Amino acid sequence: SPLIVGGKNYTEQYILAECAQILLEDAGIEAKTKTGVGSALARKSLVNAQFDLYFEYTGTAYTVYYEQDDQAVMTHPDKVYEWVKSHDADKNLVWLDPIQFNNTYTLMMREKQADALGITSISDFGAYVDDNPDELLFATDVEFWERPDGFKALMRTYDFRMPIDQIKKMSTGLTYKALREGQADVAMGFSTDGRIAAFGFVLLEDDKQFFPVYNPAPVVRKDVLEQYPEIRDILKPLAQKLDTNQMQQLNKAVDVDHKELKAVATQWLQDNGLIE
Amino acid sequence: MSIILRKIYHTGLIALLLTLGVVAERVGLIEYLSDPYEYPYIVKLLYQHLYLVGVSMALATGLGLLIGIALTRRRLRRFAGVVMYIVSLGQTIPSLAVLALMMSVLGIGSRTAIFALFVYSILPIARNTLAGITSVSPAMIDAAKGMGMPDWRILLEVELPNAMTVILTGFRVALVINIGTTALAYLIGAGGLGDLIFTGINLMQTEKLLAGAIPTTLLALLGDFLCTILSLLLVSRGLRLADSQ
Amino acid sequence: MDILGFLQSNADQALYLTWEHMWIVGLSVGIATVIGVPVGILITKYETLAKRVINAANIFMTIPSIALFGLMLPMLSLFGHGLGKVPAVIALVLYSQLPIIRNTYVAIKNVPPAVVNAGRGMGMSNWQLLKEVELPIAIPVILAGLRTAAVMNIGIAAIATFVGAGGLGVYIQQGIDRVYDEMIVAGAILVSVFAIVVDGGMAGIEHALTPKGLKIQRKQSK
Amino acid sequence: MITYDSVSKIYGSGPGAVTALDNVSFHIEKGEVVVFLGPSGCGKTTTLRLTNRLDSITRGTITIGGRDINEQDPVRLRQSMGYVIQEIGLFPNKTIAQNIAVVPRMLGWSKDKISERTDELLRMVQLDPALYRDRYPAELSGGQQQRIGVARGLAADPEILLMDEPFGAIDPINREQIQDEFLKVQEKLKKTIAFVSHDIHEAIKMGDKIALFSEGRLIQYDTPEMILTQPKNKFVADFVGSDRALKVLGLMRVRDAMNPVPLNIIQGDTLAPAAIGFLEEKKRRYGVVVDGGKPVGFVSLKDLKFETGPVRDVATPFPVMAQGRQPLRDALSMMLMHDLILLCVIDGNGDFIGTVSYQNIQRAILDVYSDETEDRDVTR
Amino acid sequence: MITYDSVSKIYGSGPGAVTALDNVSFHIEKGEVVVFLGPSGCGKTTTLRLTNRLDSITRGTITIGGRDINEQDPVRLRQSMGYVIQEIGLFPNKTIAQNIAVVPRMLGWSKDKISERTDELLRMVQLDPALYRDRYPAELSGGQQQRIGVARGLAADPEILLMDEPFGAIDPINREQIQDEFLKVQEKLKKTIAFVSHDIHEAIKMGDKIALFSEGRLIQYDTPEMILTQPKNKFVADFVGSDRALKVLGLMRVRDAMNPVPLNIIQGDTLAPAAIGFLEEKKRRYGVVVDGGKPVGFVSLKDLKFETGPVRDVATPFPVMAQGRQPLRDALSMMLMHDLILLCVIDGNGDFIGTVSYQNIQRAILDVYSDETEDRDVTR
């Protein structure tokens, strides 16, 4: 049976899963993708062998699965990687080489409004909300709202409180649309998302270092890796070649230009000489 | 035989309820539901859910009845086939797709959701109104006409009362589907109990999952029950007698 | 909007998703039939049970699909199947029970007592009666139940994408997240076409399997 | 009252067209019951439905009281006549009382008047109002439902009644009663009634006239007597049956055929010798003995021969007697069964009112069949 | 053949129990047709359904050929008797031929034999096999369907037939034919038949015996003649009707009542004067003229007075004549209608076979009613 490459429910994950699948197939390992679930479910699926491999973010594992909040560890890429890698090893999960970009959660605003309100950082935003609690609408998905590294915790760290009626929850990718169309004033986003630049959003600075570092890395179950030890080398090029800028470009190609996933992934892999 | 089966059924029912209680406790549902910070939030979602269902159903019932009745009038009757065919095609579109399509046209938010729910709920109501009225026996209509009843009176006194069972079935299908589809309205930013369900699914937080799924289910069952009550109120006893024979 | 273009450039994937969708629905209707038809026949013999069974099936039908997936997730997770096609198929089987059981029950019940009496009076055994008289007369209504179940399941299967079951719901879900209208519409159209084709196909089967004598009878009573 | 002038009705068009009525003309007098008779599918229901505009006439006109029905508002027209439909068609959602009250309510009658009327009608159709008023149609047997249908048609006391096989589903015994009841009411109210039936007996009993249809054409329109005695053609003759003379007897009452002043009446206190003289004078072998207006029995010359007392002590009692209002048919049956050539007829009080003989019966038939009887004296 | 011994059937229990049959005992002889007669709901169908164990007996026993039916396998038992159910109950999914073939197929007959039998039965019920064999029940009229029901019941040529109102839905004309056909077949095959009807005429015609039920009780079990002439009580008398003498006439044929050797026959070539002499000798006013065995007409003394030629030239033709096999009832009707006191009777070839007078008719009735007729000579 083919190797199942899992993925969560947003574009970057689809692309990463697609790239991995292409590379594996290219190396003669039959593989297929299975994407579209939330983080916790992805993780659980890996543990329960419904996925064999998927790309997880170091910060996510650290804060969500292990519920840690040590700033010293989580803001440092290597430290947090080593931390989760060693802890997951006990659970027979192997973290392969991490990819060198940080897809962190971020808060976005339309440039004009941010300028008008003079908001450049999350602190500014928090202060503004405290002053005008019923003014700004915030768009998020349910995951970001609930997660330990999510909005509830963020409000605690930044010490402000947004009234529940000002929070609009929706499907993950819709926050960009909501923000662009003015149905929200502030939205949750992913820093590598191509739409941030395309739609002219500004990112609010995380001036209190609330978010951890989120480097994606392929996580494999140990038994799978033992069966296919070559996976490690097959996926290594991704870690070496893919950077923040390129990821943004890829995301943009899919989300903004509506290019087909597989085509985008194949193109990039070819351009970088990873496949023929 | 049937006595034994009934015993098994009863025992099974009790066992199921007990298990559910234990599971609810174990997954922290009870704790979650009694959390003074979460509790008002759940109520708010419930309220949103009811609001979406209520408004969209009210509109759909009105328009659905109107369409159904209109298509049984003499002048429009010949369109009934075509209209109902289109309607039945409409019903093959999954509810999720209707929400998504409306979202791409009308944007995000509860108004879009209400519109989508409204459109999706008209179908069964209109169809059953049409079917119900059409199935009223022609002999009865003849009798009414032969007595000199004007059309509006035939509609009110003969057609609608005798079609009521079928119309209510349509209403009930619409209501149950509506309540279920409303649970998807979260996706397009309209809130409702789907919020909790999706939180639960995405983050594997069973207590939230259940806090969303159980009220949604109960709401649907309640709606179903409400329709039973409604049929007791709206369907003449004479018809129920006739059916039971 | 260029749906055709989208479908062309994604033909492989579209086909795959359609196939996946078909597979889920086909399997679930198959299982549901194997359970539902015998149960439907059985409860015609035990009236007290009939009401309960149909009520229970009605309750399953009433549970909103996304809630049912939600409710099953923690339970099935215990066996490592909270995700994917298993919960989808189980949910669809449950949803199918009402139309299938109810139609089977009603169809057999509606066989005119005169006909049953005539058969019994001629010395037919219960099994002969079922095989030669009751089932042939009931078959159109039973098939109508299967048809309802299949068409309904096609719609519900689209929602199963949220528990990772795949199928055409993937297009709708991704389309929402990617704000990609072509994708949503492509998904919606494919599901609808699938449903219409199945509906038409089942209607054809229904027609083909309806005994000729019944067709003539029905035509007249119109 | 109602005039059908060259009325045709064609359902559908093109090759599938059905001519349900074909150039039918006749006239229903005010206060008359006309029975539409004929085999299934001959156009009886169609004729009724054209009359109250439930269907539209293809060709020809129907006028009511001189006015073309097509010039009247159909709703008004229908309210002005009662309609009892063949399929009964009670409203299952309404109680019996509500069903009957539909038209009165539309006409704005007061509540009291409606409820009074409802009870009156229920009693007329032999159903106890207290028991049936608040039931629903589903709680009644087929025959009872049909009676409610009749009551509903009569509710607003319309001038004209269209009744489509109103007694078809009622069992024979109750039907007889309701027919009688209905005729009694009709005698008083003198409605104009078009009454559909396919039962020749019912037609003879209920109809002032019979309109006999076949395949959409009006074959014969005449009184029951004429239909029976002078069927226009083989179809009519076959329809009324080969024993139609016996059917005619069912139409007539004993009192209409009897001899009210028979010559051989002997008062009970007459002494036997005087009676012998009396009978010999009248050239009779038998005498009917009547005492105080009541028939006692009969005496023969033989019986009297050696007697001396009053004849009432000698008379042989009649094995059977006929009631004046019984059908003549029953009298014939009695005579045949008891081998009587003379039957004594009494009224409701048992008083002697006449006698019936085969000759009387034949004479009565012959009066009816007067045109067929040129040859009658020949064999007598 | 079939013995009912104190059979009771109670449906349900407690206060809602219905006693459908109440202690009924009677015996059906082999080869006999017994008609179960009675008003709706009297227990006729119930009796049949107990006989083939479609319902179970509450009290009492039914034995067939000496064996208690409760000791037999119900499926076997039912296959051994034909059952024609009241509601017809054809299988709509099977063709006519398949419907008829059900029991033969269950019994494992060969294909050829089945198809032969099917055609034979179809012809028996007056339906062309070529036309009807492959149709479906829905393509037949109600009456035709009922005939198929009868054919199906007869298919496997069972010894015993249970027939529940088998001709109820057939129109009068076809019914007459099928009844005749059925009687002809029964004459040959001599099945044992329990036949339900609520039509007294049918009962009289078809039954060797009649079992008259009322409210679950067997009121009278007797031959049709006895039921007609000696009704046991008022219920029976009412059920057979007050014109029962006329019904008896329906039972009898003209040829059974006629005078086959009337005294006043004059051959056609007799000369008028000779005829006068003949009639005066016989003390008759009329003569029936027969020429070459065929009736020509009648002559009266008056007609002959001034004639000299052969009487056939003078004779007045009969307005109507009776067929020997017509019911006596029709003869009476003709006599009444045409005011004849004598009716000429002919056979199928038109040959003269006798004459019928009122006296003949009365005599025939009296023979039937022989026990009620002590008083007959008194009035004559």
Ligand SMILES: Nc1ncnc2c1ncn2[C@@H]1O[C@H](COP(=O)(O)OP(=O)(O)OP(=O)(O)O)[C@@H](O)[C@H]1O
């Ligand atoms: N709506 C219609 N369309 C076509 N043909 C019709 C329609 N209504 C009646 N007919 C035909 O017209 C003819 C007369 O029908 P009608 O109902 O008047 O018969 P009827 O005399 O009342 O018979 P019955 O005694 O069976 O009630 C029949 O041949 C019938 O099939």
Ligand SMILES: Nc1ncnc2c1ncn2[C@@H]1O[C@H](COP(=O)(O)OP(=O)(O)OP(=O)(O)O)[C@@H](O)[C@H]1O
């Ligand atoms: N299954 C049953 N349960 C209760 N009562 C029944 C049942 N079957 C028949 N009866 C009652 O038993 C009585 C006799 O019924 P049965 O069917 O034998 O009448 P029938 O003589 O055949 O009448 P018909 O001429 O109307 O067919 C009726 O009063 C009927 O209501």
Ligand SMILES: C[N+](C)(C)CC(=O)O
């Ligand atoms: C991409 N993030 C890290 C922002 C979210 C995730 O864990 O999926």
Ligand SMILES: [Mg+2]
């Ligand atoms: Mg009619």
Ligand SMILES: [Mg+2]
């Ligand atoms: Mg019966």
